[in-house]
Amino acid sequence: MRLGRVDVPGEHEARERTWAVVRAAFGEREPAPARPRRLLPAVALAVLAAAVAAAVTPPGRAVVDRVREALGVETAEQALFSLPAGGRLLVVSDSGAWLVSRDGSRRRLGDYRVAACSPFGRFVAAARERELAALEPDGEVRWTLARNGITDVAWGGTATDTRIAYLAGGTLRVVAGDGTGDHALGPADGFRWLPGARHRLAVIAGRRTTVVDADTGAVVAREPLLAPRSSHIRQAGGTSRIVVGRDVRFEGSGTFRDATPSPDGRWLAFVWPEVDQLVFVTASGRRELEATANLTNQFDAVDTPHLADWCPAAE
Amino acid sequence: MSDERAWVRGAQRGSVGDLESLFRAFWPRAFRAAYLVVHDAAAAEDIAQESFLAAIRSLDRFDRRRPFGPWLHRIVVNRAIDWTRARRLRAEAELAAEVPAPEPPDPDGRALLEGLAALPPEHRAVIVLRHLLEYTPGEIAELLDLPRGTVNSRIRRGLDRLGEALE
Numbered sequence: 439m440r441l442g443r444v445d446v447p448g449e450h451e452a453r454e455r456t457w458a459v460v461r462a463a464f465g466e467r468e469p470a471p472a473r474p475r476r477l478l479p480a481v482a483l484a485v486l487a488a489a490v491a492a493a494v495t496p497p498g499r500a501v502v503d504r505v506r507e508a509l510g511v512e513t514a515e516q517a518l519f520s521l522p523a524g525g526r527l528l529v530v531s532d533s534g535a536w537l538v539s540r541d542g543s544r545r546r547l548g549d550y551r552v553a554a555c556s557p558f559g560r561f562v563a564a565a566r567e568r569e570l571a572a573l574e575p576d577g578e579v580r581w582t583l584a585r586n587g588i589t590d591v592a593w594g595g596t597a598t599d600t601r602i603a604y605l606a607g608g609t610l611r612v613v614a615g616d617g618t619g620d621h622a623l624g625p626a627d628g629f630r631w632l633p634g635a636r637h638r639l640a641v642i643a644g645r646r647t648t649v650v651d652a653d654t655g656a657v658v659a660r661e662p663l664l665a666p667r668s669s670h671i672r673q674a675g676g677t678s679r680i681v682v683g684r685d686v687r688f689e690g691s692g693t694f695r696d697a698t699p700s701p702d703g704r705w706l707a708f709v710w711p712e713v714d715q716l717v718f719v720t721a722s723g724r725r726e727l728e729a730t731a732n733l734t735n736q737f738d739a740v741d742t743p744h745l746a747d748w749c750p751a752a753e
Numbered sequence: 754m755s756d757e758r759a760w761v762r763g764a765q766r767g768s769v770g771d772l773e774s775l776f777r778a779f780w781p782r783a784f785r786a787a788y789l790v791v792h793d794a795a796a797a798e799d800i801a802q803e804s805f806l807a808a809i810r811s812l813d814r815f816d817r818r819r820p821f822g823p824w825l826h827r828i829v830v831n832r833a834i835d836w837t838r839a840r841r842l843r844a845e846a847e848l849a850a851e852v853p854a855p856e857p858p859d860p861d862g863r864a865l866l867e868g869l870a871a872l873p874p875e876h877r878a879v880i881v882l883r884h885l886l887e888y889t890p891g892e893i894a895e896l897l898d899l900p901r902g903t904v905n906s907r908i909r910r911g912l913d914r915l916g917e918a919l920e
Contacts, residue, residue, distance in 0.1 A: 446788045452798040453780055457773070460805045464772050519811045526898070539898055541824060543831055560900075575898055576834070576875065752900060
């Protein structure tokens with residue numbers, strides 16, 4: 439194989455043009471500051487006082503957090519350079535569905551409006567106006583199914599036998615992971631796969647929640663203990679909190695949404711629309727915080743993108 | 754590797770000289786890899802340039818313990834695949850008429866390029882990563898987030914089709 443010796447037209451000129459651009463960009467870059475450079479004096483004093491308090495007491499830590507978090511996570515990166523845990527983030531914006539790899543590289547999967555990962559992260563189920571599709575992580579389409587009005591999708595099951603459940607026009611439907619056996623289960627407002635090898639769904643319809651066998655549609659149980667997806671978010675009086683058990687992991691002004699655990703369970707990611715940030719906080723133990731700003735721009739969106747899933751690393 | 758780390762460290766501290774060393778060491782292969790996937794010198798220049806600019810933007814946060822090359826090549830190859838897919842959606846015939854690709858002077862090189870061009874972009878990418886950038890299948894799997902079996906089969910199928918094209 440002689441790929442290294444293939445003549446590439448204009449290589450030298452291209453190199454010098456690129457070097458000029460790269461050098462200019464390097465000259466304009468702003469190294470990450472160790473601390474904010476232009477704080478107003480009053481804010482600076484508040485931060486200093488809070489820092490002193492934090493050094494002494496746990497409540498002081500909370501004071502620091504409030505000062506810092508009133509306007510978003512101060513240390514937020516300007517771009518999503520990396521994920522704090524393994525797997526891939528599945529983000530849906532008004533420009534389509536995107537997969538973000540651990541190193542921060544992004545791939546647009548297509549013009550999809552809802553999406554979810556397969557249980558082992560090897561595929562993505564995604565839907566647009568008139569189509570449900572199963573995709574490879576690189577966006578290659580494995581199969582499609584023509585359906586109108588898909589508003590939610592979730593992929594459940596085991597490594598060898600999976601099902602995709604989706605809401606289309608207010609009807610809950612289920613199809614096997616290979617695109618076969620599509621069938622309707624009935625009207626629903628929401629649903630969630632239940633853990634375990636049996637294909638069972640918790641289905642919300644009106645004010646009732648039932649457990650349904652996804653293959654037969656038989657009702658297995660009524661009113662299960664169903665945790666909503668954002669069970670880690672508490673909102674009260676204009677303040678939102680990320681809560682794990684009784685432990686408040688993060689607090690800030692405004693609303694949080696799409697709280698999603700990492701595949702290893704060590705981190706929680708959530709969207710903070712008011713400050714256009716995606717925030718990661720450790721779910722237990724020592725509190726660590728990472729965030730990325732400019733979420734809307736990063737995903738070529740007009741409205742704040744949604745975090746659809748944190749997919750396991752494909753085996 | 755030690756040079757590479759020193760250059761990254763120097764560039765992080767603001768040294769233009771170290772940045773230039775890094776650029777001159779890594780740009781040729783980045784550009785060549787992009788070209789061999791997209792088969793368009795102008796697009797390859799854009800892709801390699803954008804990838805280096807992405808590197809500059811995140812230089813302060815780059816972990817010096819990690820090798821720079823795989824990180825850069827991952828960006829380059831993924832962007833090249835995206836560009837090729839997007840191009841397939843446009844009117845290729847019209848584009849080809851407007852922007853004729855210059856032919857390489859070397860007939861063997863031309864045959865190789867034509868053979869590569871006939872492959873799907875995903876197969877081109879793994880061939881380039883394996884035989885230009887000399888990554889192992891395991892490393893390619895990691896770079897492209899693909900199962901190793903998929904990488905192996907793409908390399909095998911790609912080489913088979915390339916062999917047929919060169920016969």
